Amino acid sequence: MDVLAYMQTLGREARAASRAMARADTRAKNLALMTIAAAIRRDASALLKANAEDLAAAREAGLEAAMLDRLTLTEKSVASMAEGLEQIASLPDPIGEMGEFKFRPSGIQVGKMRVPLGVIGIIYEARPNVTVDAAGLCLKSGNATILRGGSEAIRCNRALAALVQEGLRAAGLPHTAVQVVDTTDRAAVGALITMPEFVDVIVPRGGKGLIERISREARVPVIKHLDGNCHVYVDDEADAAKALRIVENAKTQRYGTCNTAESLLVARSVAAAQLPAIGKMLAEKGVEMRGCEEALSILRGAGVSADKLKSATEQDWSEEYLAPIIAVKVVSGLDEAIEHINTYSSQHTEAIITENYSHAMRFLREVDSASVMVNASTRFADGFEFGLGAEIGISTDKIHARGPVGLEGLTSQKWVVLGHGEVRS
Amino acid sequence: MDVLAYMQTLGREARAASRAMARADTRAKNLALMTIAAAIRRDASALLKANAEDLAAAREAGLEAAMLDRLTLTEKSVASMAEGLEQIASLPDPIGEMGEFKFRPSGIQVGKMRVPLGVIGIIYEARPNVTVDAAGLCLKSGNATILRGGSEAIRCNRALAALVQEGLRAAGLPHTAVQVVDTTDRAAVGALITMPEFVDVIVPRGGKGLIERISREARVPVIKHLDGNCHVYVDDEADAAKALRIVENAKTQRYGTCNTAESLLVARSVAAAQLPAIGKMLAEKGVEMRGCEEALSILRGAGVSADKLKSATEQDWSEEYLAPIIAVKVVSGLDEAIEHINTYSSQHTEAIITENYSHAMRFLREVDSASVMVNASTRFADGFEFGLGAEIGISTDKIHARGPVGLEGLTSQKWVVLGHGEVRS
Numbered sequence: 001m002d003v004l005a006y007m008q009t010l011g012r013e014a015r016a017a018s019r020a021m022a023r024a025d026t027r028a029k030n031l032a033l034m035t036i037a038a039a040i041r042r043d044a045s046a047l048l049k050a051n052a053e054d055l056a057a058a059r060e061a062g063l064e065a066a067m068l069d070r071l072t073l074t075e076k077s078v079a080s081m082a083e084g085l086e087q088i089a090s091l092p093d094p095i096g097e098m099g100e101f102k103f104r105p106s107g108i109q110v111g112k113m114r115v116p117l118g119v120i121g122i123i124y125e126a127r128p129n130v131t132v133d134a135a136g137l138c139l140k141s142g143n144a145t146i147l148r149g150g151s152e153a154i155r156c157n158r159a160l161a162a163l164v165q166e167g168l169r170a171a172g173l174p175h176t177a178v179q180v181v182d183t184t185d186r187a188a189v190g191a192l193i194t195m196p197e198f199v200d201v202i203v204p205r206g207g208k209g210l211i212e213r214i215s216r217e218a219r220v221p222v223i224k225h226l227d228g229n230c231h232v233y234v235d236d237e238a239d240a241a242k243a244l245r246i247v248e249n250a251k252t253q254r255y256g257t258c259n260t261a262e263s264l265l266v267a268r269s270v271a272a273a274q275l276p277a278i279g280k281m282l283a284e285k286g287v288e289m290r291g292c293e294e295a296l297s298i299l300r301g302a303g304v305s306a307d308k309l310k311s312a313t314e315q316d317w318s319e320e321y322l323a324p325i326i327a328v329k330v331v332s333g334l335d336e337a338i339e340h341i342n343t344y345s346s347q348h349t350e351a352i353i354t355e356n357y358s359h360a361m362r363f364l365r366e367v368d369s370a371s372v373m374v375n376a377s378t379r380f381a382d383g384f385e386f387g388l389g390a391e392i393g394i395s396t397d398k399i400h401a402r403g404p405v406g407l408e409g410l411t412s413q414k415w416v417v418l419g420h421g422e423v424r425s
Numbered sequence: 426m427d428v429l430a431y432m433q434t435l436g437r438e439a440r441a442a443s444r445a446m447a448r449a450d451t452r453a454k455n456l457a458l459m460t461i462a463a464a465i466r467r468d469a470s471a472l473l474k475a476n477a478e479d480l481a482a483a484r485e486a487g488l489e490a491a492m493l494d495r496l497t498l499t500e501k502s503v504a505s506m507a508e509g510l511e512q513i514a515s516l517p518d519p520i521g522e523m524g525e526f527k528f529r530p531s532g533i534q535v536g537k538m539r540v541p542l543g544v545i546g547i548i549y550e551a552r553p554n555v556t557v558d559a560a561g562l563c564l565k566s567g568n569a570t571i572l573r574g575g576s577e578a579i580r581c582n583r584a585l586a587a588l589v590q591e592g593l594r595a596a597g598l599p600h601t602a603v604q605v606v607d608t609t610d611r612a613a614v615g616a617l618i619t620m621p622e623f624v625d626v627i628v629p630r631g632g633k634g635l636i637e638r639i640s641r642e643a644r645v646p647v648i649k650h651l652d653g654n655c656h657v658y659v660d661d662e663a664d665a666a667k668a669l670r671i672v673e674n675a676k677t678q679r680y681g682t683c684n685t686a687e688s689l690l691v692a693r694s695v696a697a698a699q700l701p702a703i704g705k706m707l708a709e710k711g712v713e714m715r716g717c718e719e720a721l722s723i724l725r726g727a728g729v730s731a732d733k734l735k736s737a738t739e740q741d742w743s744e745e746y747l748a749p750i751i752a753v754k755v756v757s758g759l760d761e762a763i764e765h766i767n768t769y770s771s772q773h774t775e776a777i778i779t780e781n782y783s784h785a786m787r788f789l790r791e792v793d794s795a796s797v798m799v800n801a802s803t804r805f806a807d808g809f810e811f812g813l814g815a816e817i818g819i820s821t822d823k824i825h826a827r828g829p830v831g832l833e834g835l836t837s838q839k840w841v842v843l844g845h846g847e848v849r850s
Contacts, residue, residue, distance in 0.1 A: 019767060019791075019793075022790075022791065022793065023790060023791050102812060104810060104811070104812055106805065106810060108798075108801050108810075110810075110811050113789065113790070113797075115793070117823050117824070118793070118823065200823055200824075201823075201824060216644075219641075221646065221822075221824040239846070241846070245846060245848055246848055248848070249848030249849055250848075253848075253849060342444060351844075362448075364538065364841055365447075365448060365521060365538070365540075366444075366447065366448050368444075368447065368540070369839065370839055370840060371840040371841075372538075372840070372841055372842070373533075373841075373842035373843075373844060374842070374843055374844055375843075375844040375846050375847070376533050376842045376844025376845075376846075376847045376848075377847065379848070379849035380531065380533055380842060380844075380847070380849055381840070381842075385529060385531060385533075385535075385849065386529070386535050386840060387527060387529055387535060397646075398542050398543065398625055398626075398837040399542070399625075399626060399646040399824065399825045399837065400824045400825040402837050402838060402839055402840075403839065403840045404840070412823040412824065412827050413827060414793075414795055414796065414797060414827055415795060415796040415797070415806070415827070415828045415829070416789055416797055416798075417776075417796060417797070417798035417799070417801045417805060417806075418799055418800075418801075419776075419798060419799055419800040419801025419802075419805075420800055420801075421664070421666070421667035421670060421671065421800050421801075422800075422801045422802065422805070423670055423671055423673070423674030423675075423678075423801075423802045423804070424674055424678060424804040424805055424810065
């Protein structure tokens with residue numbers, strides 16, 4: 001198989017389909033989404049069978065347990081794929097939205113219209129639900145999509161692609177608006193990210209290695225998410241009960257998510273009063289603390305078990321543990337906290353716990369991260385929690401989309417000029 | 426000189442300065458802008474002297490006339506640099522703007538804040554006024570800037586940099602917020618576009634070759650402008666007077682600008698009636714028409730001088746002439762016009778001339794270009810004409826900023842969460 005020629009055919013078909021998708025009306029797009037959801041429910045057992053074959057092959061190939069876990073579909077996860085599509089159908093259609101029309105001295109009226117990006121390439125691993133989520137979000141936002149899932153999920157992804165294309169056809173939309181790359185050849189990825197004539201943007205979802213490689217080699221823009229080294233800063237005017245509750249939630253509600261807190265900063269003036277209770281809570285939950293000397297001395301003095309305490313190294317300030325470990329540092333106050341965050345953070349999400357208005361305002365303004373919070377858990381940094389309805393990912397870039405990326409992040413705005421025969425003088 | 430080490434020092438200083446710029450208040454930024462403007466007026470003769478030295482060296486080096494023309498400063502152009510800065514000072518400050526705060530079911534309130542991008546690298550040729558324009562726009566939008574002008578303008582750019590830094594100091598802002606690369610070594614460009622740790626975005630301004638090379642080699646996002654192959658489509662319900670006036674303005678007001686029309690499409694049903702007057706007007710202005718056979722036959726029949734008529738080749742449909750030449754094609758109607766534009770256009774700016782409401786709406790929605798217009802000249806696609814106050818360039822990309830890029834294009838939005846102790850359940 002000539003992979004490059006195959007990918008260019010997919011690209012050409014996607015580009016052609018994107019034009020039809022850009023002018024598709026809301027009714028047709030929602031009909032496609034609802035038809036796909038119904039087809040997924042109808043064919044749940046066939047999907048589970050395809051998934052079982054993927055799983056058997058993956059086990060035989062010796063894939064690790066975490067990967068097998070992500071690959072596994074259940075009746076419940078199949079149902080929630082369908083629910084996800086119904087939810088996307090219920091969201092307002094962003095495409096064609098117009099606004100901000102103002103008359104200019106020349107007589108023309110200038111405004112903006114929201115339009116699709118065109119063709120979006122999604123590159124991901126294992127999880128078959130990404131196939132449906134990504135297809136649904138791209139479809140609703142009027143884009144064509146080329147999906148390149150992991151080779152370990154190819155049977156299930158093929159089955160899902162057939163259902164998605166059934167839905168597109170039923171709604172009178174081109175079935176090539178969503179295409180699944182049907183080869184496990186790794187050269188397909190290299191081709192997908194270097195076809196600016198056919199692909200407008202790449203959204204990689206997966207491990208840091210994958211994303212770094214794609215960003216390095218892509219010849220088209222990439223909406224990407226790298227680390228989530230999120231901080232909670234307990235300010236010198238923090239409410240102790242809020243601090244304890246928020247640190248607990250931000251660190252321990254789930255260890256493996258990108259919006260989990262990985263670093264705790266505590267203002268010196270409240271460290272002796274607040275750190276002991278926080279340290280005991282973390283130790284009880286089985287969280288290891290990697291602290292600066294000052295933090296360790298307070299935690300030891302408070303009787304926190306020595307096996308949960310370690311000295312932090314410089315590397316710990318930058319670490320995304322995705323595990324029951326947290327870096328802990330006592331800082332002189334707000335200035336040092338902001339400086340530390342802007343130096344070591346991955347610019348994902350940071351929270352200040354404070355009752356001081358000026359400190360809250362300065363933290364919001366000066367911390368250079370995608371989401372900044374006052375008296376709330378970093379775990380809220382999420383498309384659903386922020387009200388986007390669904391998300392295709394969380395961007396740690398500043399260009400285009402920042403933070404949780406929903407339908408709007410898959411669109412752009414063009415300028416619209418309404419004239420009456422005006423010419424420029 | 427170790428160019429890489431030098432560029433990294435500039436980068437490190439710019440990154441540090443960008444933090445101070447991000448929190449700088451409007452008053453300080455405007456004071457800096459007004460002080461620079463006053464210093465430029467005060468030192469006008471010194472600037473003209475530095476420019477004369479640049480010009481002498483450029484003449485000696487045998488630079489072509491067009492380049493010398495772009496390099497030349499006059500008393501008037503020095504004054505308009507100062508006026509440009511005063512105008513930027515008078516624009517509203519976009520940084521810190523907050524809005525869209527909505528309560529979520531969890532109890533948190535979620536909104537957005539506009540923030541600077543960080544450090545912007547500008548790479549340009551000849552024109553010394555870009556130094557001042559770009560510095561002013563980046564300063565007002567709270568960014569730090571590294572400016573890499575052409576080697577032929579180095580003396581003048583040095584003198585301008587000193588005045589910019591004088592203004593920054595007078596306003597209590599770090600003088601390293603605007604730095605001019607003070608070496609003509611070409612390796613400086615290579616370094617500037619491959620330092621993602623210090624530079625957030627690159628804005629190249631110059632010829633297509635420069636911009637393509639930078640886009641290809643950059644390891645940071647690029648806000649770029651490539652071709653301007655703009656179309657005017659005279660619809661089958663076009664008002665003949667508007668069509669004639671707009672084609673004249675769009676093609677002949679200035680030949681060398683990116684928003685000049687390079688292609689004219691005419692609906693078959695009005696071609697015999699409207700093309701003769703348009704062709705005669707163009708021929709009188711000295712514009713050569715490269716037409717399809719049908720267009721040529723109508724133009725010949727109307728008595729347009731044969732030396733102004735040529736057969737169009739496939740290449741003509743994609744050409745940005747920047748000269749008194751226009752491609753002319755008769756199309757069957759709106760569908761073919763949209764198809765032709767979406768195939769050959771550089772996605773800059775396109776206009777339809779029509780009195781038909783449905784045709785106008787379809788053209789606006791379906792033409793995939795940065796600016797789409799009804800009954801107005803493509804020459805309006807410009808930051809000043811659109812009301813942005815000033816522009817750093819016109820983007821032909823879809824990601825981040827599209828079309829004329831003003832202050833807002835140099836910013837991003839972060840998410841702000843106002844909580845009351847909420848945690849995620």
